[in-house]
Amino acid sequence: MAEKVVLHYFNGRGKMESLRWLLTVAEVEFDEMYLTTRDQYEKLLSDGALMFQQVPMVEIDGMKLVQTKAIFKYIADKYNLHGKDLKERVMIDMYTEGLMDLMEMIMILPFSQDSKQKLDNIETKAKQRYLPVFEKALTGPVYLVGGKLSCADVLLTECTLMLEEKFPAILSDFPNVKAFQGRMTQIPAINRFLQPGSKRKPQPDEKYVKTVMEVFKLDRLPVL
Known part of the structure; x- marks a missing residue:
């Protein structure tokens, strides 16, 4: 074992x-x-x-x-959460690395000064740079890549929940992302x-x- x-x-x-x-x-x-x-x-x-x-x-x-x-x-x-071939994996990697960039901005907040200014910057970048990418990607598909659950989907779920902790209404202009989050949080392992x-x-x-x-x-x- x-x-x-x-x-x-x-x-x-x-x-x-x-x-x-x-x-x-x-x-x-x-x-x-x-x-x-x-x-x-x-x-x-x-x-x-x-x-x-x-x-x-x-x-x-x-x-x-x-x-x-x-x-x-x-x-x-x-x-088996990283795509079936090279093309799927590189798309997954692009999504995950973008999400990690955004999430690191949130992680650094407790160690930062001028947190109000940094919060405003995070909210602006999330709305203008990051969330529009996922809103577009989820126009139709259930998952981000290949019609199958991947690590990018898991990371996007974590990220959206982190964002809502700081900005409760941030997904109001991103209905596809919000619907995706709702689906993901019903997965038994995530729900637990x-x-x-x-x-x-x-x-x-x-x-x-x-x-x-x-x-x-x-x-x-x-x-x-």
């Missing part, structure tokens, strides 16, 4: 959250090891577990994987993940920010 997947990260969303989403949709059970002290982080470094001295780190299939996009693609490929008590993490709070800053001994953190 294969060993259970283990996630090494903070007890919060950050870049690990999308990996939690993807594993959940693939119905893969996982354990989590939370970084709470500098000593834990230094132990991972001394063990050679962090190739670039960064987390997330995921133990899977006898490997210790780092770099979020690489881990994301590995999980998507392993569980959205319920209280699941492994989904809440919005970052002061405790999360404080822990991250202390573990990395930083005054300001670009994004985690």
Whole structure:
């Protein structure tokens, strides 16, 4: 029997959250090891577990994987959520990398000054640059690529829910995206993940920010 997947990260969303989403949709059970002290982080470094001295780190299939996009693609490929051929995969990758760009702007907010200005910038870019792409792509199709559930669909669901936490009415001008979100949240694995008590993490709070800053001994953190 294969060993259970283990996630090494903070007890919060950050870049690990999308990996939690993807594993959940693939119905893969996982354990989590939370970084709470500098000593834990230094132990991972001394063990050679962090190739670039960064987390997330995921133990899977006898490997210790780092770099979020690489881990994301590995999980998507392993569980048939990354398209059937090269053309589908490159479309999926374009969608997911665009979504990750937008989501990173939200992730950095707890560590930023002038959050009101940054919120306004995120809302503007979401409405003008990102959401129109998905509104157009979902004119007719149930899923973004190939008529089949992919990691891009999972990431778009996560992203739209993140956006609504900050801007509750943001999808009002994007009915196709809103309808898509409604369909996705009815998928049993996703529906369970959205319920209280699941492994989904809440919005970052002061405790999360404080822990991250202390573990990395930083005054300001670009994004985690």
